[in-house]
Amino acid sequence: MKSNHVRYAAFVAVLLGVGPGAFPVSAVSFPAARTLTVHPGESIQKAVDAARAGDTVLVQAGTYHESVTVKTSGLTLRGVGPRTVIVPPAKKAVPSPKAAVGCVEGGKGICVVGLRNKPVADVTVSDLKVTGFSSVGVWSLATDRLTVQRVRAEKNGKWGISQEHSTRGVFRNNVARDNGDAGLYLANTTMSEKGATDSRGLVVEGNTLEGNRNGLTVLRLRNLTVQRNYLTGNCTGMIVIGDENKPQAGALTVSENHVLRNNKYCAKTARLPFVQGSGIVLSGAESVLLTHNVVEGNSGRSPLSGGVVLFKSMVGAVNAKNRVDENWLSGNAPADLVNQNASKSGNLFRGNFCRVSIPAGLC
Incomplete structure (x- = not known):
């Protein structure tokens, strides 16, 4: 513990721009990071409420019937893998004083929540399973540098893992399966239509x-x-959605993904027609680079069906200045590449391995 304390103090000294000669490391005292362990039958939320910045809440294998809200920067919430399972409360729960409004009551499993002008920073959620919630498995709002990794989010009513109004997040090596809407949902906000952030x-x-x-x-x-x-x-492997507001959604890189047989049928919504057999869809996006992806066997009869589809937005937003370069596309229907935008929109298709395109000549 002593060596960890010294290393931490030295690290802070570097951040502050002072060296060992400025004052002795031992003259500065920092609370040591702690590990708070939660066992089956105990409350994860109580441990989270007691934790300080830098602490780890370690949740042992077992099933925990609760929602958990994190509002402390620098906190790690970690299980021991998919044997750490968080499910809805067996009966109506009394929210913790630190719980986010709408987390427990809103049918969400884990909520990481900051303030609009003061995001919660450097939180990590990892190595656990969240399942059976009526809304979202892991939900985050107003965060900076949130990391969600090795989480299994399964059979939640809306989204498996989601983030809104946040920056510099990392979502790595998670499994999101059989959720009602998106497995992974990333947005500026769902409360209003604004330009992309x-x-x-x-x-x-x-x-x-x-x-x-x-x-x-x-x-x-x-x-x-x-x-x-x-x-x-x-129903759709991946969709990038913009609208008529500025700036447009886009300026992102999509590379080295395997997009295979996304042929589930989903009924239409207020904004989109029915969907089936859609690999990667751009709808109202600009300056997206799609490169070195493998897109296979996505087949359907929806207006959005096909391997890579540039779909003319339902609200009139045009896909523009996108590049579809050097992808491998096979067995997609009605075509491997579909461009529904005007020829002057500046979308480029180059070096792709494919057989059929709409219009012809994109392969």
Whole structure:
């Protein structure tokens, strides 16, 4: 513990711009990071409420009937893998004083919540399973540098894992399966229509997104990377959605993803027609780079069906200045590449391995 204390103090000294000669490290005292362990039958929320910045709440294997809200920056909430299971309360719960309004009552499993002008920062949620909630498995709002990794979010009513009004998030090596809407949902906000916001380098990497309506939804965001994910068995593998507001959604890189047989049927919504057999869909997006993805066997008769589809937005937003380069597309119907935008919109298709396109000549 002593060596950890010294290393931490030295690290802070570097951040403050002082060296060992400025004053002795031992002259500064910092509380040591703690690990608060939760066992079956105990409350995760009580441990989270007692934790300080830098602490880890370690949740042992077992099933925990509760919702959990994190509002403390620098906190790690970690299980021991999918044997740590969080499910809805068996009866109506009394919210913790620190619980976010709408977390317990709103049918959400884990909520990481900051303030609009003061985001909660550097929180990590990892190595656990969240299932059976009527709304969202893991929900985050007003966060900065949130990391969600090795989480299984299954059979939740709306989204498996979601984030809104946040920056610099990392979503890595998660499994989101059989959720009612998106497996992974990333947005500026769902409360109102605004221009896309800068996510400041959000990363979506190495996730398995299966059996949802949309494997991944990106709504009115810019500046993010989506790479090396596996998307299968959804109605749509991935969809990037913008609207008529400025700036447009886009300015993101989608690379090295495997998008396979997303042929589940989903009924129409107020904003989109019925969906089936959609691999990667851009709807009202600009300056997206799609490169080195493998897109196979996505087949349907929806207006959004096909391998890579540039869909003319229901609200009139045009896909523009997007690049679809060097992807491998096979067995998608009605076509591997579909561009529903005007020829002058500046979308480029180059070096793709594919057989059929609409209009012809994109392969």
